[in-house]
Amino acid sequence: MDKCYIGIDLGGTSMKLGIVDENGKLLDKLEKPTRGEEGAETGLARMAEHARELAEMSGQPWSRVAGLGIGLPGFLDIERGEIIRLTNIPWERVPVRTVLEAKLGVPVVIDNDANVAALGEAWSGAGTGIGDIVCITLGTGVGGGVIVDGRLVHGVSGMAGEIGHICMEENGALCGCGKRGCVETIASATGMMRLVKEGLAAGRQSLLHQPAQQGELNTRTLFAAAEQQDVLALEVIDRATDALGRLMAILSVVNNPAAFIVGGGVSRAGERLFTPLRQSYAQHALAAAARGVQILPAQLGNDAGMIGAAALTVRREH
């Protein structure tokens, strides 16, 4: 009988649970409130309960569930399967694996939420069948996930894939990490909005004055203005895609991945983002390292986390 796997993507407000088959195909999913404030014990009990509920919903007997993976936002001891401390959920020092394995009788693996989303795209999203990948998530920040030979790279302190903090401008804007000029200060949604606001404040002519006054300055209105050849909007997008192209050029001579998968809110701009991104990469990358390399939009959207979480336990079987 075919096995199936459950993945949980735990966020500050909701937990998303998905059940997938051996090929990473999503069979069914469920979303429940996180209620982090009720404490970890209650939270884990609810995760176990909802996992069983999901298996039942999808018509899978529990005996067919071969593993449960969880993507968590925060600091983890991945080897031991423990939460050290989470972002936006007040749980500390929680032995997730031990507790859930006892409750559910299946292997439990945890990992960082950004890593897990990358693994989802690699397993059954845009990266299906490609072993070496870097996922780039363009949202409030610039996140990443590095996959070598189908496996997530964690690094010595779990900082692998923190590619948003590669320095692009020596005396650039201050980043949340305390350094200056990180990719994130230029190419995240926040970074692009900063550049727009600077331009508007400097008295630049732009279609973006109006959305700015209406509190509607976001990447959607930015790309819409660029569509109408707004010079400021085009400049900001050009600067962001230039930084991202240089970032990918760097990654191409480190791990030389076969594909970059670009996701996150900003990636919804589609070809208005991907066309200049491909041009910038072609311009900056070493030709021998860039040959045949694909730059692909992420495919799984919000499902990537739970699918990748499920993948954590599939990989462990080898």
Added chain:
Amino acid sequence: MDKCYIGIDLGGTSMKLGIVDENGKLLDKLEKPTRGEEGAETGLARMAEHARELAEMSGQPWSRVAGLGIGLPGFLDIERGEIIRLTNIPWERVPVRTVLEAKLGVPVVIDNDANVAALGEAWSGAGTGIGDIVCITLGTGVGGGVIVDGRLVHGVSGMAGEIGHICMEENGALCGCGKRGCVETIASATGMMRLVKEGLAAGRQSLLHQPAQQGELNTRTLFAAAEQQDVLALEVIDRATDALGRLMAILSVVNNPAAFIVGGGVSRAGERLFTPLRQSYAQHALAAAARGVQILPAQLGNDAGMIGAAALTVRREH
């Protein structure tokens, strides 16, 4: 009975053969001329003959040899064990693995010479016991080898580890790769000599005018001048170590290795290189990614290639 492994480091002028035990300890070695111009058939026959000779020299019966690895300079089809074309040796399209497996009756694995040297250091040199490493070789160029979880990273077109071609100065000096401002243009021996010559040509006062006139400008005389507080020499070393520190800062948020192993001719400068290098890394790296990360001198010198070549076949057994 314990197994042993043979590694061959093939260069333009000589082939170095080493026999190692299961822990990567070098039992014996042999160096023979390459004689590339005699053709691949003769060359491979001689490699096989010398491999048997080495086993005999070291008192190991051939039955105990569990594998043979070869590090080769040039373009390879690693999966198929074939040479596509080599640098400084006129061999093209040579099915090395097939030929040598038939001659020797042991598994044969080939890989790129830079990768193989990195694997040697990782296995039984400075990186012994550390799974995630980046090796940086400072010589005529700046080379590298990336190791994740004890395995070499190759990438889609074998360009993983070409970290010398990460851009550090947007409008910097022209690099051999065709791009501008690569790490290699600043931090290789060639790059440092370029900076010294520029300084001397601009009329800078320096102890280096004399070695320059005597044709003795090299990294040894450069570091000796720095030792005497020569301002130009100190500036050039500062610029090189600044670029290398920034390079390592980048690598720390890509794969987040536990150690950087720095080798190659320039690394013979010892603490005069490593002290500013560690300072620069501490300055540029994200603290969370740099915590506990070691910057170590390579230990195996010219033996790294043959030891790493031998390691290629050890790893394949898992």
